Amino acid sequence: MNETKIDFSQGLACPIPKSEYDKVLLAHGGGGTLSDKLIGKMFISQFGNEFLNLQHDGAMFSIGSERVAFSTDTYVVRPIFFPGGDIGELAVNGTVNDLAMCGARPLYISVGFVIEEGLSLDELWRIVLSMKRAAENAGVQIVTGDTKVVDRGKGDKIFINTSGIGIIPNGRNVSPKRCMVGDKIILSGKIAEHGMAIMSAREELEFETQIKSDTAALNGLVEKMFLVDNDIHVLRDPTRGGLSSTLNEIAASSDAGILIDETAIPISEEVKAAAEILGLDPLYIANEGKLIAIVGSDKAGAILSEMKKHPLGKDAAIIGEVTETNSGRVIMKTSIGSKRIVDMISGEQLPRIC
Amino acid sequence: MNETKIDFSQGLACPIPKSEYDKVLLAHGGGGTLSDKLIGKMFISQFGNEFLNLQHDGAMFSIGSERVAFSTDTYVVRPIFFPGGDIGELAVNGTVNDLAMCGARPLYISVGFVIEEGLSLDELWRIVLSMKRAAENAGVQIVTGDTKVVDRGKGDKIFINTSGIGIIPNGRNVSPKRCMVGDKIILSGKIAEHGMAIMSAREELEFETQIKSDTAALNGLVEKMFLVDNDIHVLRDPTRGGLSSTLNEIAASSDAGILIDETAIPISEEVKAAAEILGLDPLYIANEGKLIAIVGSDKAGAILSEMKKHPLGKDAAIIGEVTETNSGRVIMKTSIGSKRIVDMISGEQLPRIC
Numbered sequence: 001m002n003e004t005k006i007d008f009s010q011g012l013a014c015p016i017p018k019s020e021y022d023k024v025l026l027a028h029g030g031g032g033t034l035s036d037k038l039i040g041k042m043f044i045s046q047f048g049n050e051f052l053n054l055q056h057d058g059a060m061f062s063i064g065s066e067r068v069a070f071s072t073d074t075y076v077v078r079p080i081f082f083p084g085g086d087i088g089e090l091a092v093n094g095t096v097n098d099l100a101m102c103g104a105r106p107l108y109i110s111v112g113f114v115i116e117e118g119l120s121l122d123e124l125w126r127i128v129l130s131m132k133r134a135a136e137n138a139g140v141q142i143v144t145g146d147t148k149v150v151d152r153g154k155g156d157k158i159f160i161n162t163s164g165i166g167i168i169p170n171g172r173n174v175s176p177k178r179c180m181v182g183d184k185i186i187l188s189g190k191i192a193e194h195g196m197a198i199m200s201a202r203e204e205l206e207f208e209t210q211i212k213s214d215t216a217a218l219n220g221l222v223e224k225m226f227l228v229d230n231d232i233h234v235l236r237d238p239t240r241g242g243l244s245s246t247l248n249e250i251a252a253s254s255d256a257g258i259l260i261d262e263t264a265i266p267i268s269e270e271v272k273a274a275a276e277i278l279g280l281d282p283l284y285i286a287n288e289g290k291l292i293a294i295v296g297s298d299k300a301g302a303i304l305s306e307m308k309k310h311p312l313g314k315d316a317a318i319i320g321e322v323t324e325t326n327s328g329r330v331i332m333k334t335s336i337g338s339k340r341i342v343d344m345i346s347g348e349q350l351p352r353i354c
Numbered sequence: 355m356n357e358t359k360i361d362f363s364q365g366l367a368c369p370i371p372k373s374e375y376d377k378v379l380l381a382h383g384g385g386g387t388l389s390d391k392l393i394g395k396m397f398i399s400q401f402g403n404e405f406l407n408l409q410h411d412g413a414m415f416s417i418g419s420e421r422v423a424f425s426t427d428t429y430v431v432r433p434i435f436f437p438g439g440d441i442g443e444l445a446v447n448g449t450v451n452d453l454a455m456c457g458a459r460p461l462y463i464s465v466g467f468v469i470e471e472g473l474s475l476d477e478l479w480r481i482v483l484s485m486k487r488a489a490e491n492a493g494v495q496i497v498t499g500d501t502k503v504v505d506r507g508k509g510d511k512i513f514i515n516t517s518g519i520g521i522i523p524n525g526r527n528v529s530p531k532r533c534m535v536g537d538k539i540i541l542s543g544k545i546a547e548h549g550m551a552i553m554s555a556r557e558e559l560e561f562e563t564q565i566k567s568d569t570a571a572l573n574g575l576v577e578k579m580f581l582v583d584n585d586i587h588v589l590r591d592p593t594r595g596g597l598s599s600t601l602n603e604i605a606a607s608s609d610a611g612i613l614i615d616e617t618a619i620p621i622s623e624e625v626k627a628a629a630e631i632l633g634l635d636p637l638y639i640a641n642e643g644k645l646i647a648i649v650g651s652d653k654a655g656a657i658l659s660e661m662k663k664h665p666l667g668k669d670a671a672i673i674g675e676v677t678e679t680n681s682g683r684v685i686m687k688t689s690i691g692s693k694r695i696v697d698m699i700s701g702e703q704l705p706r707i708c
Contacts, residue, residue, distance in 0.1 A: 024471060065419070110413075121375060145406070145426065147389065
């Protein structure tokens with residue numbers, strides 16, 4: 001099939017000049033501006049289409065008369081077992097959440113394992129049991145899979161890709177573009193727990209209280225929220241890059257600004273203290289069981305009180321609003337009353353967090 | 355979410371005893387009996403459901419009134435560029451083919467990159483362009499994606515997961531269980547080209563004629579075949595583990611035996627000679643642009659002549675039939691007229707072939 005081959009002699013030049021970078025850096029996978037550049041210039045520019053261009057947590061399209069969401073994520077977290085979870089549970093919950101953030105009810109999950117030669121079967125078995133339990137909890141089925149083994153030293157114990165399919169019930173229309181002036185911004189709970197749990201496991205830090213990953217499937221909480229308001233505008237889970245990156249992505253997708261109130265952001269004392277010791281900003285630290293909802297201001301109170309009834313939403317809070325000013329930017333009113341721009345992170349604080 | 359945690363103190367014991375294996379071996383990813391055991395005992399036993407248990411190339415289910423196929427594969431081929439293709443093209447074609455083997459028309463593809471820190475952006479760019487071209491050729495759209503970067507020495511340049519969704523037109527019912535006594539077995543072309551191309555690239559072997567990978571999207575050929583007979587019984591692409599593994603899997607899924615004729619199997623002189631030099635059996639060497647169709651004997655001739663009109667089917671041949679005897683087994687009539695059992699490979703001949 002000669003027509004499938006590319007003639008590089010007259011090919012398109014690489015859109016990132018060598019003078020800037022000629023190799024992939026860890027930071028290109030960090031979920032910040034470097035990731036955005038790589039994805040935008042190299043992937044979206046070539047693969048781009050009406051679905052991919054939305055840069056949502058998943059693609060949304062119709063199959064017959066149904067609206068469907070389709071999402072993929074590969075998990076490369078290190079270590080593979082950490083306080084509060086493991087790579088298997090994370091991989092199932094992550095894709096369930098990406099589908100839920102499209103307003104979809106997650107149904108079917110695929111699993112692609114890349115195992116490094118020498119991984120103990122006991123560890124693999126623990127991961128399998130954990131994925132099974134996570135799928136049951138989220139109400140999804142693992143319907144297809146693939147297993148590859150790479151030579152020792154060419155992987156890192158195990159990487160897991162999960163892709164998923166969900167159905168979007170009628171009337172839901174969730175998109176970062178629907179962020180509207182006057183909307184309220186709800187955060188479902190305390191931030192930075194997943195990232196700090198990974199960090200403490202990796203560095204063998206001992207805090208007085210063990211910080212656990214918040215990994216959880218959010219589809220149950222999301223369904224409760226839609227019962228109150230079928231017209232939720234935006235849903236996103238602030239994973240890699242943390243709350244700041246997700247809010248910046250939403251602001252960039254819309255014509256509005258985002259104003260948040262530092263004192264309203266839920267965070268535990270332990271996480272705050274640990275982040276301070278390590279010199280990390282919790283706004284940039286990953287979450288794996290939290291969501292941001294942007295909703296009409298008249299609905300915000302009712303949605304919030306419904307969320308507070310759910311175990312995964314008990315610490316939910318309205319943390320800000322969408323403004324006409326500062327279009328495309330995220331501004332934070334700090335605890336001392338001043339205002340500052342919350343930038344997107346450029347590289348990564350913590351590589352391989354998920 | 356305490357309920358998502360597994361209590362290992364009373365957990366299920368690993369179903370593969372330590373006395374047998376306690377670590378994952380390269381051979382567990384080779385597509386042979388060791389792969390089957392790992393997948394069966396550890397994955398299917400826990401994740402098992404009506405879709406996964408079929409062990410088809412993909413899962414098939416309904417969304418609304420449509421029948422849908424969903425498939426996943428991770429590509430870890432080494433080297434990432436090889437005669438006749440590269441990992442990017444392979445990743446797109448592979449998932450397109452898995453969907454086509456379900457009788458589906460492939461529509462949407464997801465891409466998950468795991469990039470090793472230090473991969474040159476030029477190489478990544480070549481892969482991206484190649485994926486774009488492959489998607490265009492196959493008529494599919496890349497609609498969602500994910501990019502992870504792992505530390506140098508914790509990956510191997512790039513691994514690519516692709517998952518895909520396709521729609522199965524009405525009336526098609528393709529399944530390895532539909533292999534029926536008297537059916538004819540058609541092979542779409544010459545075997546073992548992908549595996550030999552990888553092997554020659556890896557070992558820097560020089561043959562008189564360069565052997566090229568046969569990587570190609572088979573969905574166009576499959577559609578032509580369905581035009582002749584909407585009731586094709588079985589479709590499979592003999593990738594990892596080669597023709598022998600795929601035929602053994604089909605025989606094991608049905609209650610019938612498979613009898614093939616060695617002299618009828620298309621193979622080029624170059625591949626035959628190269629395999630002989632390397633001491634490899636072409637029946638066990640991977641293909642990436644070939645399919646096996648098992649069809650009603652009254653339809654076989656018409657399907658074959660339609661296939662021969664297509665560039666990817668010009669060397670197609672009827673290589674055998676489904677028998678009442680030797681249930682669950684693959685028997686080959688050799689070129690000297692004797693008969694022998696064609697076993698499934700236990701480990702792998704060539705690791706990381708796809």
